[in-house]
Amino acid sequence: xxxxxxxxxxxxxxxxxxxxxxxxxxxxxxxxxxxxxxxxxxxxxxxxxxxxxxxxxxxxxxxxxxxxxxxxxxxxxxxxxxxxxxxxxxxxxxxxxxxxxxxxxxxxxxxxxxxxxxxxxxxxxxxxxxxxxxxxxxxxxxxxxxxxxxxxxxxxxxxxxxxxxxxxxxxxxxxxxxxxxxxxxxxxxxxxxxxxxxxxxxxxxxxxxxxxxxxxxxxxxxxxxxxxxxxxxxxxxxxxxxxxxxxxxxxxxxxxxxxxxxxxxxxxxxxxxxxxxxxxxxxxxxxxxxxxxxxxxxxxxxxxxxxxxxxxxxxxxxxxxxxxxxxxxxxxxxxxxxxxxxxxxxxxxx
Amino acid sequence: xxxxxxxxxxxxxxxxxxxxxxxxxxxxxxxxxxxxxxxxxxxxxxxxxxxxxxxxxxxxxxxxxxxxxxxxxxxxxxxxxxxxxxxxxxxxxxxxxxxxxxxxxxxxxxxxxxxxxxxxxxxxxxxxxxxxxxxxxxxxxxxxxxxxxxxxxxxxxxxxxxxxxxxxxxxxxxxxxxxxxxxxxxxxxxxxxxxxxxxxxxxxxxxxxxxxxxxxxxxxxxxxxxxxxxxxxxxxxxxxxxxxxxxxxxxxxxxxxxxxxxxxxxxxxxxxxxxxxxxxxxxxxxxxxxxxxxxxxxxxxxxxxxxxxxxxxxxxxxxxxxxxxxxxxxxxxxxxxxxxxxxxxxxxxx
Ligand SMILES: CC(C)[C@H](C(=O)O)[C@@H](O)C(=O)O
Ligand SMILES: CC(C)[C@H](C(=O)O)[C@@H](O)C(=O)O
Numbered sequence: 001x002x003x004x005x006x007x008x009x010x011x012x013x014x015x016x017x018x019x020x021x022x023x024x025x026x027x028x029x030x031x032x033x034x035x036x037x038x039x040x041x042x043x044x045x046x047x048x049x050x051x052x053x054x055x056x057x058x059x060x061x062x063x064x065x066x067x068x069x070x071x072x073x074x075x076x077x078x079x080x081x082x083x084x085x086x087x088x089x090x091x092x093x094x095x096x097x098x099x100x101x102x103x104x105x106x107x108x109x110x111x112x113x114x115x116x117x118x119x120x121x122x123x124x125x126x127x128x129x130x131x132x133x134x135x136x137x138x139x140x141x142x143x144x145x146x147x148x149x150x151x152x153x154x155x156x157x158x159x160x161x162x163x164x165x166x167x168x169x170x171x172x173x174x175x176x177x178x179x180x181x182x183x184x185x186x187x188x189x190x191x192x193x194x195x196x197x198x199x200x201x202x203x204x205x206x207x208x209x210x211x212x213x214x215x216x217x218x219x220x221x222x223x224x225x226x227x228x229x230x231x232x233x234x235x236x237x238x239x240x241x242x243x244x245x246x247x248x249x250x251x252x253x254x255x256x257x258x259x260x261x262x263x264x265x266x267x268x269x270x271x272x273x274x275x276x277x278x279x280x281x282x283x284x285x286x287x288x289x290x291x292x293x294x295x296x297x298x299x300x301x302x303x304x305x306x307x308x309x310x311x312x313x314x315x316x317x318x319x320x321x322x323x324x325x326x327x328x329x330x331x332x333x334x335x336x337x338x339x340x341x342x343x344x345x346x347x348x349x350x
Numbered sequence: 351x352x353x354x355x356x357x358x359x360x361x362x363x364x365x366x367x368x369x370x371x372x373x374x375x376x377x378x379x380x381x382x383x384x385x386x387x388x389x390x391x392x393x394x395x396x397x398x399x400x401x402x403x404x405x406x407x408x409x410x411x412x413x414x415x416x417x418x419x420x421x422x423x424x425x426x427x428x429x430x431x432x433x434x435x436x437x438x439x440x441x442x443x444x445x446x447x448x449x450x451x452x453x454x455x456x457x458x459x460x461x462x463x464x465x466x467x468x469x470x471x472x473x474x475x476x477x478x479x480x481x482x483x484x485x486x487x488x489x490x491x492x493x494x495x496x497x498x499x500x501x502x503x504x505x506x507x508x509x510x511x512x513x514x515x516x517x518x519x520x521x522x523x524x525x526x527x528x529x530x531x532x533x534x535x536x537x538x539x540x541x542x543x544x545x546x547x548x549x550x551x552x553x554x555x556x557x558x559x560x561x562x563x564x565x566x567x568x569x570x571x572x573x574x575x576x577x578x579x580x581x582x583x584x585x586x587x588x589x590x591x592x593x594x595x596x597x598x599x600x601x602x603x604x605x606x607x608x609x610x611x612x613x614x615x616x617x618x619x620x621x622x623x624x625x626x627x628x629x630x631x632x633x634x635x636x637x638x639x640x641x642x643x644x645x646x647x648x649x650x651x652x653x654x655x656x657x658x659x660x661x662x663x664x665x666x667x668x669x670x671x672x673x674x675x676x677x678x679x680x681x682x683x684x685x686x687x688x689x690x691x692x693x694x695x696x697x698x699x700x
Contacts, residue, residue, distance in 0.1 A: 075541065080540065084551075088541060090542060094542070120471055120578050120579050121470050121471055121472070121578070122470055122471070122472055125470040141491070141509060141542075141543065144506070146543075147544065148548070154511070154512045154513070155510070155511055156494070156508055156509060156511075156544065157509045157543045158507075158508050158509070159491060159507045159508070160504070160505070160506040161504070161505055161506075162503055162504045163503040163504070189592075190430065191429075191430065192440060193491065193496075193507045194498055194506065194507050195505045197505065198498070201502070217431070220596055221595045221598075221600075222599065222628075224574065224600035225599045225602060225603055225608060228471070242539075243596075245539075245570075245571045246570055246571050246574045247574070248571075249571035249572065249574055249575045250571075253575055258575065278572075
């Protein structure tokens, strides 16, 4: 196979972890005879610095014309603490998701036996947990009209959804459930929100087209509790943009470290793969950031292009690294290994 | 002291747990020589059934003219699964919060040593956790304009905040922090939402009036993770209506059971005390519901009226019940004790 891949490594630890992902993907290419061509471009704070825009035209054009995208991380504390900033790194990612129609963000949540001890949750509770979050990524509170008054004493964000947006991701979620344990849990706040009631109506109707899949509805406040109390109950967790953001970060505690969590953002034409952790600026350049999430996003990419054996190989390499204790300090406090060493181990294994 | 208290026990297990709260409050009255006069009124699904409205005029009038309110729970599965329902039990509670100006919902989160084993989180992580959530309760996505189109294919909810709403609860939160470990964590999504940026701006400014208190800002996705990974870091967690709903339910896993969590809703003139658990319809009438949250809401009520000794007495009674294993099945699977028995134990202790 021949794939052209845009690499948007972004800010903070983005570049160093994405480098390991590229190394892993390159190794897969060599071993399995594929050609992966990488092209780098700016996004986020670094893009603002270089071009004044969080998503330069050039980057967007590149992304439109590649087969897929590897994404690092974005953000910079200097924007976080300045509520007045007009241009922000995160806008780059949001705009990219929207422009490319990446409407589904897919986040697998799994308890790794070897890592259960590093999770704050008890082993008995974690054992056997294996679910996947389907988060809508193009709508909701993130993209509705935003307003402030002149005096700066009032602000608003509009949460909106239309039927089509919900239909698209719902079909993906139900199809995924058919290949898994055949259960979809819709998470919403239908006792309060009009948009949630629309979700419930649309999803309930679509569910009838998948008689082999069970649909369960759960309020988001309850879900945030259930994810910790009884995570095994979930198979496919379907939810909107904001709830998906909160719940999937929460669910990352199940795997033992957010440094293990990767995600796929899928649209009709495009796809993007990224670790779910952020830019973690404090760790930048120290060779301590965990590259596993970024490397696992390569496994998701390969899987997306039907390269099943190759994808499994990457996962096996990561699991081998974990079992061999070749992990960064977030997983083993006294570890000797850094970002680069973990990446090298994975490459060698492949 | 002489207090007139409206009792809105509501739906599901509401009536049976509120009965235990009344018993406890009555016992305090007898022992400490206070007169607590109770007046019952309908709210929620039961109110819809009796009067067609989730918050009947009569109930609202009663609440306006009492010293305080004891609240049970509301909700009914028959409304949950009907996205078309025009009248819903929850509207009763939301309208009550709004009409009475109950703008701050205060939820204490504590790891009870005796109950740590029943939490899904590891003891080492929980130990020493003691924080309080200040959730804004009159604004945000809950109360902004809601819309649907005629065809029922589009829906929206508006999230809005103005400065005054934020200022009021922020002062409460900082004052509380001064009496505690002197730290406020503002939870928002300021990298995406305009309302969050307003929160950050207003809170940051107010923080300068409390030089002895440290302000920290945290994104809600990160917070949902931090609550599980490192709950001890929080002292006062200040946030908006929706985030507060999600995070405080999530945080309930720290105490071992949501059946232990009570909350105070405070306004300029009025106050309401309620367990944070919902109506739990499946348990209704079975004498298995945990009344502790409801009884602890009495402790919050007493504290609110300056009856410190009395409040501590109620807490001591609950702790004694827990230590003596006089608890419901949610806390001890093979427990012989029911809702009523726990209530009786508390009354006897008082
Ligand atoms: C960086 C931020 C805008 C983003 C989001 O909220 O979607 C991130 O938290 C994520 O989950 O990918
Ligand atoms: C019943 C519901 C409307 C309510 C809320 O979301 O505020 C409840 O979950 C709560 O937290 O008190």
